Amino acid sequence: MLNCIIHGEARQDVVPLLVVHGLFGSARNWGVIAKRLSDQRQVIAVDMRNHGDSDWKDGHSYFDLADDLAEVINAHGTKMDVLGHSMGGKASMVLATAHPELLRKLIVADIAPVTYSHTQMPIIDAMRSVDLDRIKTRGDADSQLQNIIPERAVRAFILQNLDPKSKSWRLNLDVLARDMPRIIGFPDIDGVFDGPTLFLSGGASDYVQREHRSKITKLFPQAKFVKIPGAGHWLHAEKPREFEATARVFLSS
Numbered sequence: 001m002l003n004c005i006i007h008g009e010a011r012q013d014v015v016p017l018l019v020v021h022g023l024f025g026s027a028r029n030w031g032v033i034a035k036r037l038s039d040q041r042q043v044i045a046v047d048m049r050n051h052g053d054s055d056w057k058d059g060h061s062y063f064d065l066a067d068d069l070a071e072v073i074n075a076h077g078t079k080m081d082v083l084g085h086s087m088g089g090k091a092s093m094v095l096a097t098a099h100p101e102l103l104r105k106l107i108v109a110d111i112a113p114v115t116y117s118h119t120q121m122p123i124i125d126a127m128r129s130v131d132l133d134r135i136k137t138r139g140d141a142d143s144q145l146q147n148i149i150p151e152r153a154v155r156a157f158i159l160q161n162l163d164p165k166s167k168s169w170r171l172n173l174d175v176l177a178r179d180m181p182r183i184i185g186f187p188d189i190d191g192v193f194d195g196p197t198l199f200l201s202g203g204a205s206d207y208v209q210r211e212h213r214s215k216i217t218k219l220f221p222q223a224k225f226v227k228i229p230g231a232g233h234w235l236h237a238e239k240p241r242e243f244e245a246t247a248r249v250f251l252s253s
Helices: 027-037 064-078 087-098 120-127 138-143 153-161 172-180 180-184 211-219 240-252
Strands: 002-005 017-020 043-046 081-085 105-109 195-203 222-227
Touching: 002 027, 017 027, 017 064, 017 087, 027 043, 027 195, 027 240, 043 064, 064 081, 064 087, 081 087, 087 105, 105 180, 105 240, 120 138, 153 180, 172 180, 195 240, 211 222, 222 240
Parallel strands: 017 043, 017 081, 081 105, 105 195, 195 222
Antiparallel strands: 002 043
16 A cells, blocks of 8 residues: 555545545655645545655556555545646546546646556666765755766756665665656556546647647547646646646536
């Protein structure tokens, strides 16, 4: 079972919301939005396998990830709304098409059911380059990463996965590196989710393009498309108020 952080109390009249983070993320990354949305429903944020406090597993395919999410929903004994970002969005799409009976509504944040040409291997290489024996604080690791990852916000995000006390990463870097082609790809799937679906993208992001829409609507016939102006791929972190408001309207409608 995945590690879960639960916000709010279960309600009989409103289905819970399951929040699924992206690559190198964790349930904690979604704490602010999850807490705010929990004023109207229970919100369950998960650590995906090979991330955070969840178990490390040998496989990291989207079918594996979708099965993990199905296990969480089945354990709670009720249908859920699901919100997935990036890698978590792809896992949520596979979940929705394989187990449509488990979902009421789906929000896919800034990702499409396609294979991308980029890779996140430079980030993994950067984490592997940190001399863990020389660190006592995350600041020590930050100093080592400055020349490799110049963007301060990216370093801060990555370093949330570092446990200075145990001098280890809360990420299964070996499996994530091995399965990177699967992570940036998308599997062939036959199912369809015909429930309400929102593809919520950053206006400054190029992850969800107009040419992706035919494939999206084939898998998700009720798909609607909304962009948050000025937001990039990390739209929930860059524009949290706008992200929350848009998600709230869709989930409540």
